[in-house]
Amino acid sequence: MNRLQTEIAGMTLKNPIMPASGCFAFGSEYNAFYDLNQLGAICVKAVTPEERKGNPTPRVAESEAGMLNAIGLQNPGLEVVTNDILPKLASLNTSVIVNVAGKQIEDYEIVAARLSNEPAVSALELNISCPNVKEGGMSFGTDPETARVLTERVKAVSDIPVFVKLSPNVTDIVNIAKAVEKGGADGLSMINTLLGMRIDPKTGEPILANGQGGLSGPAVKPVAIRMIYDVSQQVSIPIIGMGGVQSAADAIEFILAGASAVAVGTANFVNPLVCPEIIHDLPSWLDEWGVDSVQELVGRSWKSCSATL
Amino acid sequence: MMVADYQVVAHEEIAKNIYEITLRHDPLPAFVAGQFVHVKVDDTSSPLLRRPLSVARIDVEDATITLIYRSGGLGTNRLTKKQVGDTVNVLGPLGNGFMVDQVGSGDHAVLVGGGVGIPPLYELAKQLNERGVRVTTILGFQDKDTSFYVRAFSKIADVYVTSDDGSIGIEGNVSSAWPLIKDPIDWLFACGPKPMLKACVSWRNQVRKASFVSLEERMGCGIGACLACVCETTQGQRKVCSDGPVFTAEEVCL
Numbered sequence: 001m002n003r004l005q006t007e008i009a010g011m012t013l014k015n016p017i018m019p020a021s022g023c024f025a026f027g028s029e030y031n032a033f034y035d036l037n038q039l040g041a042i043c044v045k046a047v048t049p050e051e052r053k054g055n056p057t058p059r060v061a062e063s064e065a066g067m068l069n070a071i072g073l074q075n076p077g078l079e080v081v082t083n084d085i086l087p088k089l090a091s092l093n094t095s096v097i098v099n100v101a102g103k104q105i106e107d108y109e110i111v112a113a114r115l116s117n118e119p120a121v122s123a124l125e126l127n128i129s130c131p132n133v134k135e136g137g138m139s140f141g142t143d144p145e146t147a148r149v150l151t152e153r154v155k156a157v158s159d160i161p162v163f164v165k166l167s168p169n170v171t172d173i174v175n176i177a178k179a180v181e182k183g184g185a186d187g188l189s190m191i192n193t194l195l196g197m198r199i200d201p202k203t204g205e206p207i208l209a210n211g212q213g214g215l216s217g218p219a220v221k222p223v224a225i226r227m228i229y230d231v232s233q234q235v236s237i238p239i240i241g242m243g244g245v246q247s248a249a250d251a252i253e254f255i256l257a258g259a260s261a262v263a264v265g266t267a268n269f270v271n272p273l274v275c276p277e278i279i280h281d282l283p284s285w286l287d288e289w290g291v292d293s294v295q296e297l298v299g300r301s302w303k304s305c306s307a308t309l
Numbered sequence: 310m311m312v313a314d315y316q317v318v319a320h321e322e323i324a325k326n327i328y329e330i331t332l333r334h335d336p337l338p339a340f341v342a343g344q345f346v347h348v349k350v351d352d353t354s355s356p357l358l359r360r361p362l363s364v365a366r367i368d369v370e371d372a373t374i375t376l377i378y379r380s381g382g383l384g385t386n387r388l389t390k391k392q393v394g395d396t397v398n399v400l401g402p403l404g405n406g407f408m409v410d411q412v413g414s415g416d417h418a419v420l421v422g423g424g425v426g427i428p429p430l431y432e433l434a435k436q437l438n439e440r441g442v443r444v445t446t447i448l449g450f451q452d453k454d455t456s457f458y459v460r461a462f463s464k465i466a467d468v469y470v471t472s473d474d475g476s477i478g479i480e481g482n483v484s485s486a487w488p489l490i491k492d493p494i495d496w497l498f499a500c501g502p503k504p505m506l507k508a509c510v511s512w513r514n515q516v517r518k519a520s521f522v523s524l525e526e527r528m529g530c531g532i533g534a535c536l537a538c539v540c541e542t543t544q545g546q547r548k549v550c551s552d553g554p555v556f557t558a559e560e561v562c563l
C-alpha cells in the first residue's frame with residue numbers, strides 16, 4: 001500500500017508533494033537533478049494566450065527569510081506551450097497541472113478550453129492572484145463575485161479539474177474561497193505571494209524594477225497556515241497548500257491545517273532536490289502520528305479538536 | 310551540474326573587502342572557464358537564496374575551485390567567516406562559460422575586467438596562455454586598496470591597470486587603456502559592470518574574430534527555472550544564468 005497516495009479533485013497522486021507554479025518553469029531544468037516521476041504532480045508556469053515578456057530586471061529582491069519576485073508572468077504563449085512544451089511532458093508518469101492567467105475572462109477561457117483537451121494536462125490552476133501584472137491577475141482574486149464568475153466561465157469550457165489559486169492580499173479569504181467553490185471550482189490553491197516592497201536604503205530607489213513584488217519563502221508560512229486553517233473548515237473542496245514549505249515537517253503542518261496536497265515553491269531555488277527529499281521524509285511523519293495514510297492527517301489540527309471536545 | 314558540500318581549503322582577504330576562497334570536492338565536476346557556482350553559505354533563512362559567484366581558478370589535479378568575491382551583503386559577510394575545514398554548499402558548475410576552444414594558437418585575445426568581474430577572466434587567461442594565445446588584459450579597479458591579481462595576471466599576460474582615482478595604474482576606467490593596445494585584436498572577452506560592458510560592445514568592430522561579454526544579474530534559482538535574470542538579445546529574451554552568462558557582443562542588447 002502506498003501510504004502517500006493522495007486523492008484530490010478526482011485525481012490520484014502518488015504522493016501529496018508537487019513544485020509550485022512559477023518556481024519550476026516547465027520542468028526540464030529540475031529533470032537534471034532527479035526523475036520528475038517521483039513527484040505527486042508538477043505545476044508549471046502560468047500560460048497566457050499571447051507571449052508575455054514579463055517585467056524589467058531586477059526581478060528579485062531578498063528579505064528576511066524570504067524573497068520578493070516580480071517576474072510578470074513571462075511565458076511563450078499558448079501556441080508555443082501547446083505545440084512545443086506540453087508534448088515533452090506527455091510521457092511523464094505524473095500529473096501535470098498548468099497555471100492559467102490572462103487580462104480578461106476571455107483569456108482564461110481561451111487557454112483553459114485549449115489546454116483541457118491536451119492529453120498531457122491533468123488539471124488547470126487559475127491564477128487570479130498574481131500581484132505583478134498591471135491588468136487581470138490579482139484583480140480577479142480580490143472580489144468574490146468576479147472570482148465566482150471567472151471560475152464559472154472557465155469551468156464551462158474545461159473538461160478537467162479546475163483549481164483556483166487564491167490571493168492572500170484580501171481582508172476575508174474565506175469569502176473568496178466560498179465564492180470560488182460556488183462557481184464550481186474543483187479545488188483551491190493557496191496561497192499566492194503577499195504583495196511587498198523593498199527600497200534600497202542608500203539610494204531611496206525600489207530594488208525591484210517593477211517597484212513592488214510578491215513575497216514568498218518561509219516568512220509567509222504562518223500566513224498560509226492560518227488561511228488554509230480558516231478556509232478548509234468552511235469549504236468542502238480540497239486545497240493544495242503552499243507558502244514557504246521547506247521540509248517534510250512544513251508539509252505536515254500544511255496538511256494538518258487542512259491541505260490535501262502541498263506545493264513547494266521558493267525552496268526549489270535554495271535546494272533543487274527539496275521535493276524528493278520531502279517525499280522521502282514524509283513516511284516517518286506518518287509513523288510519528290501512527291497513521292497508515294497521509295490523507296488521515298488532512299485537517300487534523302481542527303478535526304481532532306472537534307472530535308475530542 | 311550537481312549540489313554538494315565543498316570543503317574550504319584556503320580563505321583570505323586579498324584586497325579591501327575582496328576575498329579569495331578555495332574549495333575542494335573530489336571528484337570535481339568538469340568546470341569551464343567563465344562558469345559560476347551558486348553558493349549557500351549556511352542553513353539559515355536569511356539570506357534565503359544562494360549567492361552566484363564566479364570561478365577564478367579551476368585546479369583539476371587538486372580537485373579545487375577558487376572563488377573571488379566582495380563582502381558587503383548579508384550572505385557574503387557571513388561567507389567571510391568560513392574557515393579552513395568548514396564546508397559550503399555549492400550548486401554548479403552553472404552557465405555556459407567562455408568558448409576557449411575557438412581561440413587559436415598565435416591569436417591575440419584582449420580580456421577586459423572590472424572589479425569582481427575580473428575573477429573569471431583569470432582562469433580564461435590561464436587557459437588561453439596554455440593554448441599559445443597572446444593575452445592582453447585591462448583590469449579596472451576602484452582604487453589601489455581594492456585591486457587584486459595584478460601580479461598573477463602579469464605572469465601570463467600583458468597587463469594594463471586602471472583605477473577611478475589613479476591610485477594604481479592609469480587614472481580613469483578601462484576605456485582609458487583600450488587605445489593603448491596597438492596590435493590587432495582577434496578576440497575580446499569582457500566581464501564587469503554594465504557601463505563597462507557597453508563600452509566593450511561598442512569596440513567590437515575593432516575586433517577581427519569575435520567579442521564576448523559575461524553578464525551579471527540578480528538571480529533566483531541559477532538553473533533557468535525562475536526567469537529572474539533575463540536579458541534582451543537579438544534572439545529575444547535569454548536567461549543570464551543558463552543561456553549565459555556569456556553572450557556575443559552582437560547578440561546582447563545592453
